[in-house]
Amino acid sequence: MRRTRAISNAPQESLPSDAADLFTTYLLNAEESRMKSPDKKCVRGATTHGALARLIVLLAITCAFAAQALAQSTAADTPISNTASAVYQDGSGGNYSTTSNTVTVTVSKVSGLTVTPDVTNGSSDPTVVPGQNNVKFTFTVTNTGNFSDTVLFKAGSVTIASGSATIASAFIDVNGNGNYDAGTDIVINAADASSPSMAQNASISVVVLVNVSNAAAAGSVIDVRLGNTSAGTNFDNQAAAAGATVLTQSALSVNGKREARGDRSAVVDNDAQLSLSLTAPAGPVALGSNITYVWQLCNTGLRAASSVTLTNAPAGSNTGIFIFAPVPAGTSLAAQSFPAGTLFSTTAVSSNPVTTAVWTTAQPANPTQVAFNVGNSLAASACSANINMVVTITTSDATNAITEQGTGYANNSISVQINATSPLRTTTLVITGNVLNGPQGAPGATNTTQNDDFTNKSVSTGIAGIAPGGNTNAQGIVTFTNTVQNTGNANDQFTLTVQSFPAGATVKVTVGAVQTTVVNAGVATGNAVPPVSVNFNSTADYSVEVTLPSGKTVLTGYDTVIRATSGNTNTSWNETIDRVYTGFIQLTKTATVSNSTGVGGATDPVPGAWITYSIVYRNVSSAPAAGGSGNVSLSASNIVISEDGGAGTNNWGANTTMVLGPPAANDPSDSNGGAITDGSTNLAVTAATNFLKDTVASLGPQATGTFSFKRQIK
Numbered sequence: 001m002r003r004t005r006a007i008s009n010a011p012q013e014s015l016p017s018d019a020a021d022l023f024t025t026y027l028l029n030a031e032e033s034r035m036k037s038p039d040k041k042c043v044r045g046a047t048t049h050g051a052l053a054r055l056i057v058l059l060a061i062t063c064a065f066a067a068q069a070l071a072q073s074t075a076a077d078t079p080i081s082n083t084a085s086a087v088y089q090d091g092s093g094g095n096y097s098t099t100s101n102t103v104t105v106t107v108s109k110v111s112g113l114t115v116t117p118d119v120t121n122g123s124s125d126p127t128v129v130p131g132q133n134n135v136k137f138t139f140t141v142t143n144t145g146n147f148s149d150t151v152l153f154k155a156g157s158v159t160i161a162s163g164s165a166t167i168a169s170a171f172i173d174v175n176g177n178g179n180y181d182a183g184t185d186i187v188i189n190a191a192d193a194s195s196p197s198m199a200q201n202a203s204i205s206v207v208v209l210v211n212v213s214n215a216a217a218a219g220s221v222i223d224v225r226l227g228n229t230s231a232g233t234n235f236d237n238q239a240a241a242a243g244a245t246v247l248t249q250s251a252l253s254v255n256g257k258r259e260a261r262g263d264r265s266a267v268v269d270n271d272a273q274l275s276l277s278l279t280a281p282a283g284p285v286a287l288g289s290n291i292t293y294v295w296q297l298c299n300t301g302l303r304a305a306s307s308v309t310l311t312n313a314p315a316g317s318n319t320g321i322f323i324f325a326p327v328p329a330g331t332s333l334a335a336q337s338f339p340a341g342t343l344f345s346t347t348a349v350s351s352n353p354v355t356t357a358v359w360t361t362a363q364p365a366n367p368t369q370v371a372f373n374v375g376n377s378l379a380a381s382a383c384s385a386n387i388n389m390v391v392t393i394t395t396s397d398a399t400n401a402i403t404e405q406g407t408g409y410a411n412n413s414i415s416v417q418i419n420a421t422s423p424l425r426t427t428t429l430v431i432t433g434n435v436l437n438g439p440q441g442a443p444g445a446t447n448t449t450q451n452d453d454f455t456n457k458s459v460s461t462g463i464a465g466i467a468p469g470g471n472t473n474a475q476g477i478v479t480f481t482n483t484v485q486n487t488g489n490a491n492d493q494f495t496l497t498v499q500s501f502p503a504g505a506t507v508k509v510t511v512g513a514v515q516t517t518v519v520n521a522g523v524a525t526g527n528a529v530p531p532v533s534v535n536f537n538s539t540a541d542y543s544v545e546v547t548l549p550s551g552k553t554v555l556t557g558y559d560t561v562i563r564a565t566s567g568n569t570n571t572s573w574n575e576t577i578d579r580v581y582t583g584f585i586q587l588t589k590t591a592t593v594s595n596s597t598g599v600g601g602a603t604d605p606v607p608g609a610w611i612t613y614s615i616v617y618r619n620v621s622s623a624p625a626a627g628g629s630g631n632v633s634l635s636a637s638n639i640v641i642s643e644d645g646g647a648g649t650n651n652w653g654a655n656t657t658m659v660l661g662p663p664a665a666n667d668p669s670d671s672n673g674g675a676i677t678d679g680s681t682n683l684a685v686t687a688a689t690n691f692l693k694d695t696v697a698s699l700g701p702q703a704t705g706t707f708s709f710k711r712q713i714k
Helices: 019-036 046-069
Strands: 079-089 095-106 113-116 135-143 151-153 158-162 165-173 203-212 221-226 246-248 262-267 274-279 290-299 322-326 331-333 343-345 369-373 387-393 402-404 407-411 417-421 425-427 435-439 454-458 476-486 492-500 506-511 514-520 532-534 539-548 557-566 573-581 585-594 610-619 636-644 656-658 675-678 691-699 704-713
Touching (some): 113 246, 135 221, 135 262, 203 221, 274 407, 274 417, 290 402, 435 492, 435 557, 454 476, 476 492, 476 532, 476 573, 492 506, 492 514, 532 539, 539 557, 539 573, 585 636, 610 636, 610 691, 636 704, 691 704
Parallel strands (some): 435 573, 454 573
Antiparallel strands (some): 079 095, 113 135, 151 246, 158 221, 165 203, 221 262, 274 290, 290 387, 322 369, 322 407, 343 369, 402 425, 407 417, 435 476, 492 532, 492 557, 506 514, 506 539, 557 573, 585 610, 636 691, 656 704, 675 691
16 A cells, blocks of 8 residues: 655754664664565565654655755655665575555645845945935845745835835836836735746846935935835744735645745935035125125035036027026126126026026126036036126115025936025125205205205294284294105115204104104203104105294294204214294384475475375295205285274374375385275275275295375375
8 A cells, every 4th residue: 555645844853863873773674584584585564564664754754854954945746755675585595675665755835935135224226316216126036935826915015114215116027127017017015916926936026116305315225125024133934924015825835824025225325416605795885886706616415417408598508517696686797708608698587597597698788697607517526616707786775785696507417407506695885874854845955055944934823913023922833844855875764853942942843653842841851753764865754843932022033953864874964944933024114294285394294294104014034045945935925904094093094185196106006016905995095095905916035015105184
């Protein structure tokens, strides 16, 4: 009867060291039995047969252990047959032979799996650079079992174990060409996927494409992992855990499903990296002067930088590594020599210099930016030569400094465009404060100088019925509006102060919505007026309220002097006068007697004599000096002078009669052409008129006029 027994090819206990001795002992015993046999024949007794069987099994086990030592080279389901034979002699010199039964051992299925390599320190693959995409990491997956099997790759079987990167894709490279071929290769990682059937000791390649982050740090390691075995130091051919992601699929093996893990890793290099330096004077520099900028572009990375191509530049001049230098606002490009390959643009600086700006080799009239070509390659750790660019300051406003900031553009080793921005360099300008302060809308007004220009106004209270030389009997309030102009070369803040004021007056200054009492009843308060902020070449208004106390002489001007001082240059100031008059039209009356009656003297006021009344009216307010401009004067308008013979203490109406022409010289007259009428009827003056009115249209500063009429004493 043929007997078979399957034995495992899995690791076993060591074979006893006396196996060879046991085999030798068996042969000696067999020979001894043959010699003792009566018929000299092989006796297949239980003892002999059992011993032989045990020997054959022992030999089979020995072979099995030898196969295990040879890395499971014996294929599963391989039958291992063993039939023993023996020869012997009888005592008469006869020779005999015998054969045992055949023992067959069938080799069991044993699963095995490896994933290589297992390198986590970055040495298995070439270095990568930040931003590099579709970097290829290839793993070898080998069926180390002794039968054909498939490998299951579960979703998420490929991971980034360390480093700043992401998985772009992963696939089983069925045809082994290293590239993904749709319909042939098998995508893994997004969902569970199985490999094709793999023969014993067969291998497949798994390709993983990785995108390295732009933020990946130089010197860091990108570790790409296939599988997730974690036990021990050998990550291959482990008993598959519940969460295994790369494992064999056959459930028929005597050692169960196996899992494995591999690691490929690469070190992140600094790719080409640009650094753009810029030097410029800090200032302050004078308006109209030049500023020299010095540029230098360096590659601080570990790989060479290469050229970019400008979209809108002339062919032959459009390729290179470029420094783009804007012409700063408030400047123009000065006459100078430029290096070969320099380009110019009038496109807005805000546009992309590589893809949008339009470039020319000829310098236009007003370029907005300049492109300096430093060559087609810039080696690692190398720098361009220094490049100068000179601009002339054209702005007249020194408020804002001149600022400059440029960019450098190139490609890195993976043809990704890289750039660098220079530091922002600020050059301040020499600031000079200057100011004009004058009447509203006329800050540059002049009288004899620019510091005695004026605004004249008059109170209307406390002056009625007060004869010249008398004093006001009530306070009067007048408000002035003045204008300050910034004539410096930058934005400024101007301080307002009251330099002089009328005795006993109260002065309040208003800036914006804030009113400040600077003088109270003739005493300075020490209160500071908020500064007036005025932009370059602009103006601002402020107001001054002056309160005159009662008791001031009528027909007199009282000055309040306001000074505006530059905050940028405190030695620059300008003053204006806010002048308050206590009335400004003065009337002076005279009477002249002419006696031709023959009674008494020629000037005796006897009945029949004529009295000539003359009223001299005068605008007492100040007038600008010759050549002065911008001052605000007081001009009287619609002046009505009344001569009522019966008003108040007047009695000339009852005691005299009106004298009229001819000749016309005897008629009422006004030297300024005023209209003279009967004050009662508003009609022409008649012999019966006892009330006259003289209406004068206007009277300017310091101007005078005379209103005259004649009466005859009854």
